[in-house]
Amino acid sequence: MTTIAVGVEAMDGPARATTVTTARGSFPTPCFMPVGTRGAVRTLAAADLEDLGARVVLANTYHLMLRPGAGVVASLGGLHGWTGFGGHLLTDSGGFQVFSLGDGVAVDDDGVTFRSTYDGSTHRLTPELAVGVQAQLGSDIQMALDVCLALPAEPAALRLAVDRTARWAARARAAERPVDQALFGIVQGGTDTGLRVESARRTVELDFDGYGIGGLSVGESRAEMVDALGATIAELPADRPRYLMGVGDPAGLAEGVGLGVDLFDCVLPTRLARHGTVLTSEGRWQVRNASKAEDGGPVDPNCRCPVCARHSRAYLRHLHMVGEPVAARLLTIHNLAFTFDLVDSLRAAVVAGTFAARRAEVLAIWG
Amino acid sequence: MTTIAVGVEAMDGPARATTVTTARGSFPTPCFMPVGTRGAVRTLAAADLEDLGARVVLANTYHLMLRPGAGVVASLGGLHGWTGFGGHLLTDSGGFQVFSLGDGVAVDDDGVTFRSTYDGSTHRLTPELAVGVQAQLGSDIQMALDVCLALPAEPAALRLAVDRTARWAARARAAERPVDQALFGIVQGGTDTGLRVESARRTVELDFDGYGIGGLSVGESRAEMVDALGATIAELPADRPRYLMGVGDPAGLAEGVGLGVDLFDCVLPTRLARHGTVLTSEGRWQVRNASKAEDGGPVDPNCRCPVCARHSRAYLRHLHMVGEPVAARLLTIHNLAFTFDLVDSLRAAVVAGTFAARRAEVLAIWG
Numbered sequence: 208m209t210t211i212a213v214g215v216e217a218m219d220g221p222a223r224a225t226t227v228t229t230a231r232g233s234f235p236t237p238c239f240m241p242v243g244t245r246g247a248v249r250t251l252a253a254a255d256l257e258d259l260g261a262r263v264v265l266a267n268t269y270h271l272m273l274r275p276g277a278g279v280v281a282s283l284g285g286l287h288g289w290t291g292f293g294g295h296l297l298t299d300s301g302g303f304q305v306f307s308l309g310d311g312v313a314v315d316d317d318g319v320t321f322r323s324t325y326d327g328s329t330h331r332l333t334p335e336l337a338v339g340v341q342a343q344l345g346s347d348i349q350m351a352l353d354v355c356l357a358l359p360a361e362p363a364a365l366r367l368a369v370d371r372t373a374r375w376a377a378r379a380r381a382a383e384r385p386v387d388q389a390l391f392g393i394v395q396g397g398t399d400t401g402l403r404v405e406s407a408r409r410t411v412e413l414d415f416d417g418y419g420i421g422g423l424s425v426g427e428s429r430a431e432m433v434d435a436l437g438a439t440i441a442e443l444p445a446d447r448p449r450y451l452m453g454v455g456d457p458a459g460l461a462e463g464v465g466l467g468v469d470l471f472d473c474v475l476p477t478r479l480a481r482h483g484t485v486l487t488s489e490g491r492w493q494v495r496n497a498s499k500a501e502d503g504g505p506v507d508p509n510c511r512c513p514v515c516a517r518h519s520r521a522y523l524r525h526l527h528m529v530g531e532p533v534a535a536r537l538l539t540i541h542n543l544a545f546t547f548d549l550v551d552s553l554r555a556a557v558v559a560g561t562f563a564a565r566r567a568e569v570l571a572i573w574g
Numbered sequence: 575m576t577t578i579a580v581g582v583e584a585m586d587g588p589a590r591a592t593t594v595t596t597a598r599g600s601f602p603t604p605c606f607m608p609v610g611t612r613g614a615v616r617t618l619a620a621a622d623l624e625d626l627g628a629r630v631v632l633a634n635t636y637h638l639m640l641r642p643g644a645g646v647v648a649s650l651g652g653l654h655g656w657t658g659f660g661g662h663l664l665t666d667s668g669g670f671q672v673f674s675l676g677d678g679v680a681v682d683d684d685g686v687t688f689r690s691t692y693d694g695s696t697h698r699l700t701p702e703l704a705v706g707v708q709a710q711l712g713s714d715i716q717m718a719l720d721v722c723l724a725l726p727a728e729p730a731a732l733r734l735a736v737d738r739t740a741r742w743a744a745r746a747r748a749a750e751r752p753v754d755q756a757l758f759g760i761v762q763g764g765t766d767t768g769l770r771v772e773s774a775r776r777t778v779e780l781d782f783d784g785y786g787i788g789g790l791s792v793g794e795s796r797a798e799m800v801d802a803l804g805a806t807i808a809e810l811p812a813d814r815p816r817y818l819m820g821v822g823d824p825a826g827l828a829e830g831v832g833l834g835v836d837l838f839d840c841v842l843p844t845r846l847a848r849h850g851t852v853l854t855s856e857g858r859w860q861v862r863n864a865s866k867a868e869d870g871g872p873v874d875p876n877c878r879c880p881v882c883a884r885h886s887r888a889y890l891r892h893l894h895m896v897g898e899p900v901a902a903r904l905l906t907i908h909n910l911a912f913t914f915d916l917v918d919s920l921r922a923a924v925v926a927g928t929f930a931a932r933r934a935e936v937l938a939i940w941g
Contacts, residue, residue: 245892245896245898246893247898247900250900250903252903252904254884270896275888279888282868282870283886283889288870501646501649501650503655517621518658519656521646525612526612526613528642529612529641532616532617532903533617533903536617536619536900
């Protein structure tokens, strides 16, 4: 039994516009999910995310199981009660942070042992434990524990990662979880299209509620990513969501939607904002540029966000230059609004049958 | 000609509820003004201040004349256009920061020379220059340049400060300024009630739009402050606003309103918030307290602010403990809402004729 329904409203080539329905409700795709690492999208409150129209927010199991602990989150109403966010929440499995933050990471066939980035204490995740922690967190969508490799990786390491990921997926699928939580499997395989196809088939056999495509956007070229992604999606069922993990740059979004991806997450728009880089309809630029010091125009004249409606480039530059904390928040709001609007424009193009032209426009600026 | 009108709506002893009308509009007093040091109340955007119902926000001339420069602010529509804040804005004269941040401060009869805290460059303020800078900033209310001393101070130093402040006040009063900007003189004199009376009379003689009471809450005892404040206010005209500079703790607000003060400013509520200290109807406490780790209740069950409506003590504690920047913003919103509500409750008590009881309640918790 699947706990997610996908209604495909329009297709334009492989690109599609859908409505995903979960136990919590429905949201349209393609959809970009901001990353709320430690229970908040950095600099933002739940009200900001709702005002922005964020449909799904990602939360990091790794961080939350360590601080404040999944039991604490559970006792305070799960992630929704604890954060106060009314939209959908997706939790990752913790695997990506374990492997990327890891000092003292020991993987075995059964699971992974790692040291906390907070205090060096030792912790363990297995496929079953990851399901259990995410059950306590109470997200709407869980991700199965997978093995993530940095690219380039040796063929033998890639093969082992794919095998373990498949075996762990079967165990996660078999583990008990709340009936209102969906569970996505994750396809690995690096940039090897043969391995990608194999990994996709082995994951789809297990009949997940949706499919993550992991291990991309980790150092490979754009062409390699597109090949691996295309090979993967060809194996995925049309009636389940496809989630390209860790991609959220404008070109990556346009390419991903073009290949049939429904969901994306990435820290890029929010991280860039904190460093003073803004995303606009004409490309990206640095808010600290001296040329903006007396520029009374909005960050992006084509943007509908409340920051562009009220504040000038000069004012935002000043706040950034003197280190006012609100600068990061205002630029984060803008960059997320820009990214949401970009994805919505891709959806609208799919519905209108003009996706190829819209994709070309985006790639001309961002490609 | 005065550019401010004060309508006294109710009195209860010396305490009063008024409506102050400027060229921009009207606002009720007593009124607490948050401090927007560098063009923003730290962690907040203009929209946050409007949502909170902030009526008047203070901006620091010292910081703004150095970064981004008064000319830049003027070219972008003055403080209102530049910050996007729709309420009233009051600028200080720059004097307080010159004296308190000062390395290399040289005061003479004509004015003060100082080094920039940003880059060490040398700058000059005279009474006329301070009016000119504030004219460029375009606030609704200017403050005259005064000489601020740290207490305790030698009698001769206090006497010189009072004399210079009076002479500078006369020059500020005579300087040309925009017709829509009010100008307040500042009473000095430390805790010497005789000097306070003299300083008040010499300032009132010059017929300002309102009167600041400076040089208090700088290290003296509460009793000394109350004596100096009472002696000052007895000399001030009833038809002009009285502004107690640098006071914003709950007890200080209750004492000040009780003596007839209309306006207050202080960094305390916002600074405490950034350090994780919350102000509540039952007193103040630290959000990092371990006892709050699983506390699902709001910061203050009696608070009407959006943070208390949505977020728990446990969640706010978590955000603070892991260093999420939004923690400071959410606690700042709460502490300002608490302070605004406290002042509104003092006003309501004046109108109801129950001020003594309300003052006693506040002092029982905060005194």
